[in-house]
Amino acid sequence: MSAAPVVQLAPIDYAVMATYFVAVLGVGWGLRRVMRTSTDFFLSGRSLSPWITGLAFISANLGAQEVIGMGASGAKYGIATSHFYWVGAIPAMVFVGLFMMPFYYGSRARSVPEYLRLRFDEKTRTLNAVSFAVMTVFSSGVSMYAMGKLMNLLLGWSFDVSIVVSACIVLSYILLGGLTSAIYNEVLQFFLIVFGFAPLVGLGLRAVGGWQGLSARLSEVAATRGLPADAYTHAWTNLDSAAHNPVGVEWFGLVAGLGFVLSFGYWCTDFLVVQRAMAADSMTAARRTPLIAAVPKMLFPFLVILPGMIALVLGGAGGSGQGLVPAKLAADGAPLLDGAGRAVLDYDLATPMMLVHLFPSGMLGLGVTALLASFMSGMAGNVTAFNTVWTYDIYQSHIRRGASDAHYLWMGRIATVGGVVLALGAAYVAGAFNNIMDLLQLVFAFVNAPLFATFALGMFWRRSTGHGAFGGLLAGTLAAAVHHGLTLPAGTQVGVKGGYLGVLHTYPSELAQTFWTAIVAWVTCFVVTVVVSLATRPRPAEELRGLVYSLTARPTDEALPWIRRPATLALAVLVLTLALNLVFF
Amino acid sequence: MSGSAGLDVRWPIGGLFSVLGLMLTGYGIATSGNAEQYQRSLALNVNLWWGLVLLVFGAALLLGARAGRRPTGVRPALDTPEGQATEAREHRLELER
Numbered sequence: 110m111s112a113a114p115v116v117q118l119a120p121i122d123y124a125v126m127a128t129y130f131v132a133v134l135g136v137g138w139g140l141r142r143v144m145r146t147s148t149d150f151f152l153s154g155r156s157l158s159p160w161i162t163g164l165a166f167i168s169a170n171l172g173a174q175e176v177i178g179m180g181a182s183g184a185k186y187g188i189a190t191s192h193f194y195w196v197g198a199i200p201a202m203v204f205v206g207l208f209m210m211p212f213y214y215g216s217r218a219r220s221v222p223e224y225l226r227l228r229f230d231e232k233t234r235t236l237n238a239v240s241f242a243v244m245t246v247f248s249s250g251v252s253m254y255a256m257g258k259l260m261n262l263l264l265g266w267s268f269d270v271s272i273v274v275s276a277c278i279v280l281s282y283i284l285l286g287g288l289t290s291a292i293y294n295e296v297l298q299f300f301l302i303v304f305g306f307a308p309l310v311g312l313g314l315r316a317v318g319g320w321q322g323l324s325a326r327l328s329e330v331a332a333t334r335g336l337p338a339d340a341y342t343h344a345w346t347n348l349d350s351a352a353h354n355p356v357g358v359e360w361f362g363l364v365a366g367l368g369f370v371l372s373f374g375y376w377c378t379d380f381l382v383v384q385r386a387m388a389a390d391s392m393t394a395a396r397r398t399p400l401i402a403a404v405p406k407m408l409f410p411f412l413v414i415l416p417g418m419i420a421l422v423l424g425g426a427g428g429s430g431q432g433l434v435p436a437k438l439a440a441d442g443a444p445l446l447d448g449a450g451r452a453v454l455d456y457d458l459a460t461p462m463m464l465v466h467l468f469p470s471g472m473l474g475l476g477v478t479a480l481l482a483s484f485m486s487g488m489a490g491n492v493t494a495f496n497t498v499w500t501y502d503i504y505q506s507h508i509r510r511g512a513s514d515a516h517y518l519w520m521g522r523i524a525t526v527g528g529v530v531l532a533l534g535a536a537y538v539a540g541a542f543n544n545i546m547d548l549l550q551l552v553f554a555f556v557n558a559p560l561f562a563t564f565a566l567g568m569f570w571r572r573s574t575g576h577g578a579f580g581g582l583l584a585g586t587l588a589a590a591v592h593h594g595l596t597l598p599a600g601t602q603v604g605v606k607g608g609y610l611g612v613l614h615t616y617p618s619e620l621a622q623t624f625w626t627a628i629v630a631w632v633t634c635f636v637v638t639v640v641v642s643l644a645t646r647p648r649p650a651e652e653l654r655g656l657v658y659s660l661t662a663r664p665t666d667e668a669l670p671w672i673r674r675p676a677t678l679a680l681a682v683l684v685l686t687l688a689l690n691l692v693f694f
Numbered sequence: 695m696s697g698s699a700g701l702d703v704r705w706p707i708g709g710l711f712s713v714l715g716l717m718l719t720g721y722g723i724a725t726s727g728n729a730e731q732y733q734r735s736l737a738l739n740v741n742l743w744w745g746l747v748l749l750v751f752g753a754a755l756l757l758g759a760r761a762g763r764r765p766t767g768v769r770p771a772l773d774t775p776e777g778q779a780t781e782a783r784e785h786r787l788e789l790e791r
Contacts, residue, residue, distance in 0.1 A: 121717070125718070128713050128714060129714075132706055132710040135706055136701075293701075293703050296707065297710060300751075301710075312735055312736060312740065315736055316736060390777055391777040391779075391780045393780070467735055467736075469725075469732055470721075471717075471745075472718070472735070472741055475718065662787065665779075668779055
């Protein structure tokens with residue numbers, strides 16, 4: 110990592126960055142007096158308006174792995190990457206807002222694992238809490254590693270200094286102002302990311318002659334890879350067979366694996382996002398949180414995917430089919446080649462290379478700051494979710510019960526420091542995959558895929574029991590590991606990519622394997638939960654009030670004008686998403 | 695219900711974008727004669743134009759915060775009709791802690 114940096118920042122760029130640092134620390138400082146109880150620190154005292162929690166909901170998810178990873182996928186897969194949004198996010202966000210938030214918010218659980226404690230039992234909660242805590246630290250570390258490596262390559266910053274300094278800034282503002290500080294800064298970071306990347310897309314489109322020009326050039330790239338001409342510019346047309354599209358999946362695997370299992374597993378059960386909605390000031394506000402978040406989420410493909418697609422066709426080496434995206438280098442400095450003799454591209458550099466290529470000093474500072482902001486919002490999201498789950502679901506329930514609230518507030522601050530230190534450790538362990546998103550999706554597949562079956566059965570089937578939920582979760586995760594171990598994506602070696610138990614089936618791509626792993630895990634968890642539940646004793650209906658659909662009063666929205674009801678917003682979001690799918694069909 | 699922070703989120707965000715807007719606009723004006731620098735951005739002085747956009751956005755937030763309409767930042771749940779309805783329902787259903 111000692112090669113010359115791609116670009117040098119000018120003093121104005123550093124001034125822009127410093128201004129941002131002052132602002133985020135200032136928010137923490139301005140909120141320092143508000144943190145009196147653990148509820149203030151972990152749940153913002155349940156006092157925020159839905160606009161704030163909605164933007165934070167989306168911003169906590171908009172980490173660096175999203176901005177860099179989606180740009181990478183844009184270069185790799187084209188506009189089909191928008192499936193991660195229009196299929197893989199919006200429907201689940203609408204579902205969690207309309208149907209699941211009444212139980213999360215209404216049960217007064219302080220975390221997602223705590224809901225499992227109320228609905229099922231202690232062991233189910235602990236299993237979920239521990240796996241969530243580990244995953245949070247892990248994904249925070251992965252994102253930190255990627256950021257440090259990128260800043261080193263792009264700007265010549267020291268890897269250690271970049272990750273330690275950004276981690277310390279995040280740590281400071283969370284210690285000062287708790288979840289409120291993280292959420293306020295997530296809103297700030299949301300706007301910074303939007304304003305940092307919007308001009309990149311504008312300039313990029315101008316450089317390639319608009320969407321028409323981009324389509325024309327991408328059809329040439331598609332031809333060099335033996336794909337149909339419209340493979341990069343249509344989201345659905347070529348999904349009839351995995352061989353016809355760059356994603357390498359067919360529509361059923363995509364819709365069932367990504368759109369149902371993975372997406373609902375993440376958006377409906379991941380405390381990182383649900384925590385933002387729990388901080389809202391009322392049930393209606395909590396339900397509107399994911400729905401408000403869905404509006405920008407729906408438009409993000411234009412912000413984060415287009416730069417990657419444009420990077421593929423921009424720059425001197427236009428006809429080479431790699432544009433600005435550099436090839437990966439082997440240890441001896443020569444470009445890595447794949448089985449077909451084509452260069453293996455370092456897709457994660459697609460978006461950063463666009464920044465360097467199109468932004469002059471000044472704007473470059475804004476662009477790099479937007480990257481840092483995305484990294485920090487993702488990290489703050491992970492850290493605030495981690496400290497809450499650690500303190501309430503692990504420490505309070507297993508290590509020290511019945512202490513004073515001040516003690517748990519103190520523990521929360523310690524856990525904040527601990528979480529950041531662990532994530533820093535994970536950052537040094539991370540790194541092996543071509544595309545960060547694939548790796549994260551894989552981890553989610555093992556841990557999160559079975560989760561949604563557990564929550565769906567817990568919330569909508571009163572007969573499901575704690576033993577059933579626990580057994581189902583274990584079986585689902587195990588099934589995911591076994592399926593992954595028995596299959597292999599085409600063109601890869603046995604090992605971390607799968608096949609370690611013997612190769613029974615070969616998938617056309619890693620994503621196809623990931624989606625099917627998720628489907629297998631979900632189905633296994635569902636079946637095992639049902640079977641074990643029927644064999645064990647149900648809890649009396651009296652104990653399940655407010656926790657299960659059939660035993661809970663429906664939230665009434667009649668008091669609100671129709672335009673402000675969650676259902677109206679949900680319908681508008683779904684119609685617009687459908688329209689976007691049709692436009693880019 | 696605790697947690698009235700009293701800090702309207704529009705202040706820090708409006709402040710940040712106003713300052714960034716001023717910085718980029720100023721830098722854009724100072725470098726407006728430098729054609730070489732703006733070759734990258736297709737001969738467009740993006741610092742100047744985008745700086746103005748940031749400035750307008752930041753100023754709008756600051757004005758909104760100053761106008762001091764009910765702060766959207768933090769408001770106690772019980773100030774809103776839906777908050778009161780939620781509290782009443784939770785009381786009825788005995789879900790309170």
